[in-house]
Amino acid sequence: MKKLLVICAFLFTSYTMAADSSSGCGLGWAVLSKNSLVSSFTRTFINATFSSTIGMTLGTSGCAQHSIVKNESKIIHFSEANFYQLQKEIALGNGPYVTAFSGLIGCEDTQNFNSRIQKKFDKIYTDVNTTPNVALKNILKSVQEDQELSANCHII
Amino acid sequence: MSYHLKNIVLIIITFVSFETKVFSQNYQNKLIEVSNSSYWKKLLHYEEGFFSSSSLADSDTFFLSKNGRDNLLEELEANIEAFKKIESLYTPEKMPAQCAFPERFNFIKNSFSEIKFKEAKCPDFQKWKKAVVGESVSLVFASAYVNNPSSMFGHTFLKFNQRNVEKLSEDMFNYVVAFSAHSDSSPGFLYALKGLFGGYKGVINVKPFYQTMKEYSKVESRDLWEYELNLDKDEIDSILNHLWEIFANTNFDYYFFDENCTSVLARILDLVSVDISYVENMRGYSLPTELVRTLSDSSKVGSVRYHPSLRKIFWAHYNKLSDSDKEDFHKLVKKEVVDTNAQVYQAVIHYYDYMRHDHENAIDENFAKYQKEILSKAAKAGRSSEIAIDTPISPDQGHLPAKVGLLLGKRNKDTVNSFQIRPLYHGLNDTDKGHEPWSAIEVLKLDFNFNHDQNNVGIENLTIVDVQSLPNFSFLDKNISWDLSLQVNPMIEDYKESSLKTSFSMKLGVSKQNSRFLFSTLIGAKVEAHEFYENFFRVGPHLKLVSGFLIGKSKLLANVNYFHSLVGKGELSKRYYYDYSLGLSIPVSTQGVFELKSTSNGRLGTFKDSFDSYSAGVSIYY
Numbered sequence: 001m002k003k004l005l006v007i008c009a010f011l012f013t014s015y016t017m018a019a020d021s022s023s024g025c026g027l028g029w030a031v032l033s034k035n036s037l038v039s040s041f042t043r044t045f046i047n048a049t050f051s052s053t054i055g056m057t058l059g060t061s062g063c064a065q066h067s068i069v070k071n072e073s074k075i076i077h078f079s080e081a082n083f084y085q086l087q088k089e090i091a092l093g094n095g096p097y098v099t100a101f102s103g104l105i106g107c108e109d110t111q112n113f114n115s116r117i118q119k120k121f122d123k124i125y126t127d128v129n130t131t132p133n134v135a136l137k138n139i140l141k142s143v144q145e146d147q148e149l150s151a152n153c154h155i156i
Numbered sequence: 157m158s159y160h161l162k163n164i165v166l167i168i169i170t171f172v173s174f175e176t177k178v179f180s181q182n183y184q185n186k187l188i189e190v191s192n193s194s195y196w197k198k199l200l201h202y203e204e205g206f207f208s209s210s211s212l213a214d215s216d217t218f219f220l221s222k223n224g225r226d227n228l229l230e231e232l233e234a235n236i237e238a239f240k241k242i243e244s245l246y247t248p249e250k251m252p253a254q255c256a257f258p259e260r261f262n263f264i265k266n267s268f269s270e271i272k273f274k275e276a277k278c279p280d281f282q283k284w285k286k287a288v289v290g291e292s293v294s295l296v297f298a299s300a301y302v303n304n305p306s307s308m309f310g311h312t313f314l315k316f317n318q319r320n321v322e323k324l325s326e327d328m329f330n331y332v333v334a335f336s337a338h339s340d341s342s343p344g345f346l347y348a349l350k351g352l353f354g355g356y357k358g359v360i361n362v363k364p365f366y367q368t369m370k371e372y373s374k375v376e377s378r379d380l381w382e383y384e385l386n387l388d389k390d391e392i393d394s395i396l397n398h399l400w401e402i403f404a405n406t407n408f409d410y411y412f413f414d415e416n417c418t419s420v421l422a423r424i425l426d427l428v429s430v431d432i433s434y435v436e437n438m439r440g441y442s443l444p445t446e447l448v449r450t451l452s453d454s455s456k457v458g459s460v461r462y463h464p465s466l467r468k469i470f471w472a473h474y475n476k477l478s479d480s481d482k483e484d485f486h487k488l489v490k491k492e493v494v495d496t497n498a499q500v501y502q503a504v505i506h507y508y509d510y511m512r513h514d515h516e517n518a519i520d521e522n523f524a525k526y527q528k529e530i531l532s533k534a535a536k537a538g539r540s541s542e543i544a545i546d547t548p549i550s551p552d553q554g555h556l557p558a559k560v561g562l563l564l565g566k567r568n569k570d571t572v573n574s575f576q577i578r579p580l581y582h583g584l585n586d587t588d589k590g591h592e593p594w595s596a597i598e599v600l601k602l603d604f605n606f607n608h609d610q611n612n613v614g615i616e617n618l619t620i621v622d623v624q625s626l627p628n629f630s631f632l633d634k635n636i637s638w639d640l641s642l643q644v645n646p647m648i649e650d651y652k653e654s655s656l657k658t659s660f661s662m663k664l665g666v667s668k669q670n671s672r673f674l675f676s677t678l679i680g681a682k683v684e685a686h687e688f689y690e691n692f693f694r695v696g697p698h699l700k701l702v703s704g705f706l707i708g709k710s711k712l713l714a715n716v717n718y719f720h721s722l723v724g725k726g727e728l729s730k731r732y733y734y735d736y737s738l739g740l741s742i743p744v745s746t747q748g749v750f751e752l753k754s755t756s757n758g759r760l761g762t763f764k765d766s767f768d769s770y771s772a773g774v775s776i777y778y
Contacts, residue, residue, distance in 0.1 A: 091531035093539035099325035121535035128528045
């Protein structure tokens with residue numbers, strides 16, 4: 001339950017994850033935090049110049065740790081980075097991404113998780129504009145509401 | 157002080173100073189010896205050149221001495237001094253030298269046991285290492301993306317396997333370490349140009365494997381091949397320590413041919429290789445396939461795994477559908493209402509996923525809405541069974557990249573010997589085993605001949621670069637074919653065989669192909685330059701037809717070109733020409749091929765002016 005609270009805290013605060021692209025964090029990010037096309041370009045330039053790869057990896061310099069991901073934010077990063085893959089495999093009821101995700105949230109009976117979560121597809125992806133954060137929130141809610149899943153998954 | 161005592165003191169002083177001198181001389185010799193050791197050179201990425209020798213690393217923070225880039229001894233001395241103290245000065249993040257250069261520290265500590273070095277606490281490095289380290293390391297090869305010139309040689313990176321590699325779902329959380337160009341611009345012509353002539357910095361980056369899987373196999377539709385390496389714990393440790401040294405401290409210039417993902421990885425792997433030097437196997441250029449092949453041949457490779465691209469996944473699912481299911485598939489794609497089964501939905505889902513990633517420009521709001529609708533219907537249809545996808549021949553099984561050939565033949569009525577040499581990489585007439593079928597990328601191919609009757613040597617063709625991407629076009633997968641060629645050829649159509657012209661052409665078109673057959677139509681423009689031409693150049697449309705057949709293991713290729721210059725005065729018939737060629741390649745061994753070739757140049761309606769040649773001979777890959 002504690003883990004779930006941590007994730008929810010991440011999801012409900014204004015905290016947003018950095019995108020997959022390496023532009024967006026590192027030393028350049030700390031220098032220019034305004035996210036515009038020009039600053040994005042400048043950030044990349046600064047990052048390249050000062051070799052801020054450590055910052056990009058360890059989450060220093062205001063970076064969201066997208067490379068070496070903290071355990072708590074791993075679930076968020078994974079579900080965000082693989083939004084379409086996860087959506088696709090939840091609809092199919094199987095696949096490596098949904099299987100990896102079930103392991104990540106502590107649902108070890110993968111087959112059971114995959115087929116149960118498949119039935120909740122419409123509840124998770126309510127419309128075409130469902131964001132990764134809302135989708136994750138809906139998955140966790142679905143797991144919590146499902147008696148069998150909530151009993152078998154460690155995260156809850 | 158008595159006379160005797162004075163003498164004794166003098167003797168002791170002389171002895172001690174002699175001892176110190178001997179020690180200092182020995183230490184100096186050892187310093188020189190260690191600084192010239194191959195391991196120290198490898199740690200500094202030191203390259204010995206013909207005129208000068210220096211490190212390939214391009215950042216000052218990689219060297220502790222002012223002259224460290226060129227001077228191995230000074231750099232070693234500076235490192236020894238730094239490791240005797242704990243000063244948080246190094247890397248842009250300011251940490252002690254022991255933490256910034258852990259592999260150098262281990263090497264120096266082991267080499268100079270007589271010196272007392274200080275051990276430092278390295279929380280950043282330890283955190284990084286703990287996250288990345290694995291029980292085994294795999295070299296991952298991302299094959300060429302079917303239609304992207306900048307990926308045509310493939311890509312390589314290292315993957316550290318913390319968990320069972322066979323279990324894909326857990327494998328996804330392993331980390332991948334890659335050396336790649338730091339670029340913000342999307343791949344294109346400028347990207348390729350900068351990659352060839354410099355302009356990019358190459359940096360080490362670290363990502364979870366799920367991110368890499370998504371980028372390569374989904375977004376770019378490239379197959380991934382994973383070669384697990386037989387390395388022990390200490391070797392993995394050394395590699396990881398050294399990766400950190402590069403990661404934290406430096407970057408390298410990035411060039412597509414010689415200083416690329418593969419050359420840096422080869423140097424890193426070379427640190428722990430005792431029985432084979434990957435670096436020595438590189439010949440002025442480094443090809444990802446060659447690193448993979450060298451490793452495979454060296455018994456350093458354990459198991460090999462294949463991760464198909466999204467494109468291959470879709471086609472495998474589509475091809476497994478029955479005829480009636482295929483009908484349902486097409487109806488669904490046309491947005492007709494059909495009551496169908498989970499297998500059909502599965503194929504449609506893979507199709508839309510592939511479209512979304514590979515044909516990004518075809519995506520609009522309606523597409524996204526319909527994709528969502530299909531996903532929702534599939535979820536209601538229940539679970540579909542997974543299908544097995546065939547593993548193709550791995551890239552290390554293909555032919556070697558350089559080729560040399562000797563052919564004998566006739567040119568019109570003269571007897572001619574022709575000699576061909578190509579340093580890289582893969583021609584349309586080469587066997588496709590281990591390569592993307594019916595694709596070609598050839599660089600610096602030289603074809604010259606000796607004419608026995610006229611007793612002279614002449615250039616038949618110099619291909620500076622020739623790229624042909626001829627993927628299959630279908631209404632489900634609308635791939636456009638293209639080709640680009642920069643060549644120097646004799647002006648045989650103008651009867652000036654000894655005079656050379658330069659030509660550049662770019663064409664677009666469509667191809668139908670499978671593993672045994674190709675038919676391709678391309679149209680574009682060609683520019684030819686020669687002082688003989690009015691205003692030195694000719695320009696106009698260029699048409700090209702290519703067909704190919706596999707007969708057993710032999711490959712038959714027919715090529716027809718037609719060029720019509722729009723500039724130039726004089727007779728119209730003088731401004732156009734055609735050429736065609738017919739070639740048969742018959743493999744005679746794994747790295748040898750017997751070739752038959754016939755070419756003809758001429759002008760329509762004037763067959764008496766045509767210029768014909770026939771030749772046969774053997775080419776060897778090396």
